Amino acid sequence: xxxxxxxxxxxxxxxxxxxxxxxxxxxxxxxxxxxxxxxxxxxxxxxxxxxxxxxxxxxxxxxxxxxxxxxxxxxxxxxxxxxxxxxxxxxxxxxxxxxxxxxxxxxxxxxxxxxxxxxxxxxxxxxxxxxxxxxxxxxxxxxxxxxxxxxxxxxxxxxxxxxxxxxxxxxxxxxxxxxxxxxxxxxxxxxxxxxxxxxxxxxxxxxxxxxxxxxxxxxxxxxxxxxxxxxxxxxxxxxxxxxxxxxxxxxxxxxxxxxxxxxxxxxxxxxxxxxxxxxxxxxxxxxxxxxxxxxxxxxxxxxxxxxxxxxxxxxxxxxxxxxxxxxxxxxxxxxxxxxxxxxxxxxxxxxxxxxxxxxxxxxxxxxxxxxxxxxxxxxxxxxxxxxxxxxxxxxxxxxxxxxxxxxxx
Amino acid sequence: xxxxxxxxxxxxxxxxxxxxxxxxxxxxxxxxxxxxxxxxxxxxxxxxxxxxxxxxxxxxxxxxxxxxxxxxxxxxxxxxxxxxxxxxxxxxxxxxxxxxxxxxxxxxxxxxxxxxxxxxxxxxxxxxxxxxxxxxxxxxxxxxxxxxxxxxxxxxxxxxxxxxxxxxxxxxxxxxxxxxxxxxxxxxxxxxxxxxxxxxxxxxxxxxxxxxxxxxxxxxxxxxxxxxxxxxxxxxxxxxxxxxxxxxxxxxxxxxxxxxxxxxxxxxxxxxxxxxxxxxxxxxxxxxxxxxxxxxxxxxxxxxxxxxxxxxxxxxxxxxxxxxxxxxxxxxxxxxxxxxxxxxxxxxxxxxxxxxxxxxxxxxxxxxxxxxxxxxxxxxxxxxxxxxxxxxxxxxxxx
Numbered sequence: 087x088x089x090x091x092x093x094x095x096x097x098x099x100x101x102x103x104x105x106x107x108x109x110x111x112x113x114x115x116x117x118x119x120x121x122x123x124x125x126x127x128x129x130x131x132x133x134x135x136x137x138x139x140x141x142x143x144x145x146x147x148x149x150x151x152x153x154x155x156x157x158x159x160x161x162x163x164x165x166x167x168x169x170x171x172x173x174x175x176x177x178x179x180x181x182x183x184x185x186x187x188x189x190x191x192x193x194x195x196x197x198x199x200x201x202x203x204x205x206x207x208x209x210x211x212x213x214x215x216x217x218x219x220x221x222x223x224x225x226x227x228x229x230x231x232x233x234x235x236x237x238x239x240x241x242x243x244x245x246x247x248x249x250x251x252x253x254x255x256x257x258x259x260x261x262x263x264x265x266x267x268x269x270x271x272x273x274x275x276x277x278x279x280x281x282x283x284x285x286x287x288x289x290x291x292x293x294x295x296x297x298x299x300x301x302x303x304x305x306x307x308x309x310x311x312x313x314x315x316x317x318x319x320x321x322x323x324x325x326x327x328x329x330x331x332x333x334x335x336x337x338x339x340x341x342x343x344x345x346x347x348x349x350x351x352x353x354x355x356x357x358x359x360x361x362x363x364x365x366x367x368x369x370x371x372x373x374x375x376x377x378x379x380x381x382x383x384x385x386x387x388x389x390x391x392x393x394x395x396x397x398x399x400x401x402x403x404x405x406x407x408x409x410x411x412x413x414x415x416x417x418x419x420x421x422x423x424x425x426x427x428x429x430x431x432x433x434x435x436x437x438x439x440x441x442x443x444x445x446x447x448x449x450x451x452x453x454x455x456x457x458x459x460x461x462x463x464x465x466x467x468x469x470x471x472x473x474x475x476x477x478x479x480x481x482x483x484x485x486x487x488x489x490x491x492x493x494x495x
Numbered sequence: 496x497x498x499x500x501x502x503x504x505x506x507x508x509x510x511x512x513x514x515x516x517x518x519x520x521x522x523x524x525x526x527x528x529x530x531x532x533x534x535x536x537x538x539x540x541x542x543x544x545x546x547x548x549x550x551x552x553x554x555x556x557x558x559x560x561x562x563x564x565x566x567x568x569x570x571x572x573x574x575x576x577x578x579x580x581x582x583x584x585x586x587x588x589x590x591x592x593x594x595x596x597x598x599x600x601x602x603x604x605x606x607x608x609x610x611x612x613x614x615x616x617x618x619x620x621x622x623x624x625x626x627x628x629x630x631x632x633x634x635x636x637x638x639x640x641x642x643x644x645x646x647x648x649x650x651x652x653x654x655x656x657x658x659x660x661x662x663x664x665x666x667x668x669x670x671x672x673x674x675x676x677x678x679x680x681x682x683x684x685x686x687x688x689x690x691x692x693x694x695x696x697x698x699x700x701x702x703x704x705x706x707x708x709x710x711x712x713x714x715x716x717x718x719x720x721x722x723x724x725x726x727x728x729x730x731x732x733x734x735x736x737x738x739x740x741x742x743x744x745x746x747x748x749x750x751x752x753x754x755x756x757x758x759x760x761x762x763x764x765x766x767x768x769x770x771x772x773x774x775x776x777x778x779x780x781x782x783x784x785x786x787x788x789x790x791x792x793x794x795x796x797x798x799x800x801x802x803x804x805x806x807x808x809x810x811x812x813x814x815x816x817x818x819x820x821x822x823x824x825x826x827x828x829x830x831x832x833x834x835x836x837x838x839x840x841x842x843x844x845x846x847x848x849x850x851x852x853x854x855x856x857x858x859x860x861x862x863x864x865x866x867x868x869x870x871x872x873x874x875x876x877x878x879x880x881x882x883x884x885x886x887x888x889x890x891x892x893x894x
Contacts, residue, residue, distance in 0.1 A: 223693030229655035249632035289627030346649035351628035482637025
């Protein structure tokens, strides 16, 4: 048991407001709205026609043609984000022990487009299983996402996929942090990825959980989330490894906490039990108190239930401190990117600390008496952040909080 | 000093049985395959041999309440937990109840496919919103958290054929890091139209319907379904509550092999050799301490060849059990079902054989006739996937 510290040395983002850290960050600081009418499929007759698609992504920029055709969109996003993160870290895995490099990713739906295409073919010409694509078994199971990242990067260490729905990115980053803290890897590529899918769009629409025009988290008139897609990838590295090669350090992963509402599959426990457990545990593992928290990157989906419950969670755990801590939701700009969400949000937290800028919650107009915190409405804000907490919650009541700290040697 | 991780309870839903004693008895019997063809919206082109749980009646185990919207995968998991841990949950105050970590490759892919099929046939606007909850891969685990009011952890691991073993590794990490004192962890997989079609299209299904691991004429595997779950806890926690310790999870290793052959496996076996060595290293033992190996082999020629080569190099004389001949390829559940079989054999001081001898493709010390009077202190369990996932664990007999 080495107990080395885990630091973030590289970031990669594929998002509805930009691919690449610079494009994403510049757009986010401007409060760019990435939610627009969907183009991937026909939305006629649904409650909403909007979502958050990645518009500027070219898989061919990151993958060889044979790799593009052998992977689903989620894998393509994950590999692209991870290659960008490694480039950002200035890290060449081939020059290090491959068995000391791992991959830890999360997802909600995995590769749903692969199955959607297969089933639509099944109902097409013949109705026979012969119509299912030959490569379906190799492209569909969500475990192939992490495997594709590891194969593309040449990682031979521990590789895992943790599909804990919309909190999956935090779970994956937390596990990566554990691999490093326990001395099982020097480098772990951690993140989350999800493509937009008919299944998710249909399901959230049928649950009346989707916003009609835009996503306005914590606003009194919020009417739901916007289904999105993307990927976030972080290079986590042991501090000793990072120092040895003179790497720049964005932040340190100080700890994380997990929990479960054990309440309902599709709505949070209104008492916030699981979220309170996750946030309390995260602060304890990070060995900090509520007063040390400078910023909360909210799960902030824009649904009635989530935003009210998350506000309660923050107030319960942070106490008096909650009133003075800025809380913002990236989902107001990039929609709900499912399993990618908390990975992208963790990357944003790293950038927030390194740039001294808190991203805004856009589309915020009308305060809600039940959501009475500082949500950084509509405009980015300069601030020095030493400790950032990122919350992520999910279907099934999965709850998580990640604590990131400005690196102090 | 990290805590030792021990196994104190095992439960299963599988055609071999529901607990270690039933599994132990079934291992002495010939394989029990049955046939599957129809899956609601779709049917296979012919009756397909598989290892089904023929007498599975979830309502008899779980009662009727709350099952209407639950899919088959969820019912398998809930039933395994109910049979093995109902008393444990009921006797433990809610905040102290163990969390859950379950490995599965597909979750309920049948639910996802049915959701889409329903949408295509009846219109996307008419699909049952309640069915949407079953489409997330973590649905079985989360449903179990809800049923048993387990709040400490709800985690799902999905590393294709290695998911069960990696769930044990995840749980062990959680315990070793001191995040919890006990957890319920295991593997789960349902038989689904899509998994069977997938295995068939991958060239992995046996046309003969016989699973002959390492066999020179093996023509593929036979799919299975099931769930095996274990109570993992720190030794200190187990002793403090007076729990009977079955075994210690002494060594754990997982790695990845990015090199691929035609069926996905790296025939050179770099990853699987590394995993086996690392698991023994983690347990602090040498390779010669392993009493027998529970192989990953399931009759898929390239996978078996890869493992046979690695075993020939590392364990040339060690007996090798191939439980999949009798359990089938249960994908994400396989390694945990093999773990249950190994625990049953350790308890009985034997290594279960396949029964019928057949020519081998490579020299492996495969056990055909059951060997009795084998007091195993350490057993190695392998799980190697065509996607590159490689994992091994070492069990230390504590019974």
